Amino acid sequence: MTDTWLWWLQVAFILYFLLLNGMYLLLNMLSMASLMGYIRQRAETGELAPYLGVEPPVSVLMPAFNEEATIRTSVRSMLQLQYPEFEIVVINDGSKDNTLAVLIEEFDLVPHPEPLRQAVAHQPVQAIYRSRRYANLRVVDKANGGKADALNAGINAARHGLFCGVDADSILQRDSLLRVVQPFLEDERTIAAGGTVRIANGSQVRGGFLIQAGLPRNWLARFQIVEYLRAFLFGRLGWSPLNAVLIISGAFGLFDRERVMAVGGYRTDTVGEDMELVVRLHRYHREKRIPYRIRYLPDPICWTECPEDLGTLGRQRSRWQRGLAESLSRHARLAFSLRGGTPGWLAWPFMALFEWIGPLIELVGYGFMLAGFAFGAVSYAALAAFLLVAIGMGILLSVNGLLLETMSFRVYSRRRDMLQLFLMAVLENFGYRQLNTVWRCRGLWQWFSRRKHHWGAMRRSGQWGQS
């Protein structure tokens, strides 16, 4: 009896990993087709993002919490964005360091008696400042309430119909805004669009702009480069043609302000406010039968600094996993509902099976198979098959991420860089991904035990601040 159970468990774990990586390979194919189409269109319409003269004005919202090291450079880079009409609203979310003082000094801020529209709720605003040097820069100083709360204050302060949420520790490529707005010009149903986030560690940043992409020396950061390529280039691109993108990164996404207000803005009781908002937008529009599109674009690039130490990285991954769990569990009614469409019938179940409870199954799978083999309960054959589908296919998926990168934008154009990334794509499957699984399980536990959430503290190099 026990042997039968053990046999079935082995088969179940092997089948799960086969299904997991098989589905990702399928998503990879979809992404490849989508990317080829996008690159062809880009070649057809010209590689430079076109100015049409009808681009809607955009409010760039930058929530900031203890960002004194990078805020100066980030705001400067935003001020130089290539876009006809935009404003920058920095929301200082009760920083404990000198973020506000740095902003006041650098941009010559003065208090501005501005009423805020209370369309979405947030913590009290202490003061609003405007820059005497830059007419399109304002700073909202408010009591601490978390990133989502800061974004809500930004939505209320925004004067334009589209808003772009950008992390204060990120830098945008000069034409990113012009590119990410294209879906709004091509299809009136578009309500949100997200771009690709890439890792800036190891790259040359000057004056708030990325001059030359390069690889960091830190191996953990290198692993994350491969991971981001996989996550963005086929994790999200594959879902976009199906109108089933469930995540638009909080680091860079453009939204229709009225639609976001209609669903109540960002929720402050979750750590995954970016994903939760997108899932809620899907659900709202599907339930009310309002035509809509949520797009992901591979080329509007936002560069961000990634953690280079295990502690920070582990906390970040746990937080992301918790955010994902909160978003999916809150909108479980989207799944398989009559009006669920592709988000409800494909994306939600996929995310739930492979991303939400996936880490738990993976961790138990690794534990069971290795322990079983050590105690003689799992055969050589079963262990070999398991490692093949878990690690072998994992390597193939990571290498495919590199293929998509080469086929499209070739940010890392040097042959040496590509060979190093290939090495990372192989090595990350031996330890790094398993470690990630453990961190994600910790995130699941935090979600399950409803631990109090707060802004994610990040140890920064602060190199960007020295422009």
Add this chain to the structure above:
Amino acid sequence: MLSEWLARCPHWLCEASANAWAQLWPEDRMLQLALYCAFGLGALTVLVLLQVLLLGEVSRRRTVRRQQFNEQWRPFFALCSLSDELPPSHAPLPRRRQLWFLLQWNRTQLQLRGAARERMNRALIALGMDRQALILLRGRVRSKLIGLTCLRHLADPAHWQAVQPLLLSRNSIVALSAAQTLVAMDASKAMALILPAAVNRPDWALPRLISLCQQAGEQAVTTPLLIVLSSSEDPRRERLVPLLVQGDPRHAAPWARARLDEGAPAEYLQVALRCLCELGDPRDRHRLLRALQHEQDTVRLAALQALHKQARREDSELFLPLLSDSSWWVRQAAADSLAAMPGATLEGLQHMLEQVRDRYGRDALRRAIAEVRR
């Protein structure tokens, strides 16, 4: 060959390798299958890597060749844009590089204005490359778009017949690019074709149509648009109503007045008010005042903005009550209007601020005053 080598292979070596292999290679069928799969996956991974490296190398070489070509031709284009004569000597232009030549020419044209563009056009014709652009219209999508961009810069009505069929292309990028080229050739004639076609093309997004109208100019837009709006029975024509704002307000005014008088839906009223705002005719004042009482805040806002454009000094009495409007946007617009009234002084505005009882209205006016003082 292999058998000869094996025959010469020392006996101890063959035996040792055979033994090692037998120890490594499992007897279990499942394990054998798993190992075969592992080898397959490994080979596939290496193949993908080779593809990555190959694609990277091909792309790198293409980029270098392209840069060399551009550097070779950039001085020629610079001379063309400066002189009425074709530069006496230039590098040979092989057939396979004609596409790159046109791409570079198109890019240079984007950076030029006025006479320099005309000189570039003459140079292109002198080289006979306009014929190449026409040939490209028969090619694939990318070629079509390069050809259309080239013909748009030339803006020669003689190419009309070649471009017009592409307006019906199912590919919306090609169709809209053809529309832009036709507008460059003859704006009025083009808009008479494009606007009726736009009714049946929901894939032509409104911002793109607005961009086309801006390119064509208000004189070319109004008449064909009014004809489409009044003659077509297709309900999809309503999508084009916002384009009226791009038209000549004098011609659009009768339509706008009729909509305001008959109490059309809010979306129509907004467009009508924006047309009257552009016109700025004081005879429409009573219509604007009536629209200020509309239940929809978007209509009230449009009416307020139209009134602001023709505001007189004494109109502050008109805008003051709007500071307590239920809509946030109307309150802000009313405050902006009050702060920017003709003859408004800081003291007068401060005095006005003291008179406002509504808390939200006072906030709005205080903000507007601070912005005016900047």
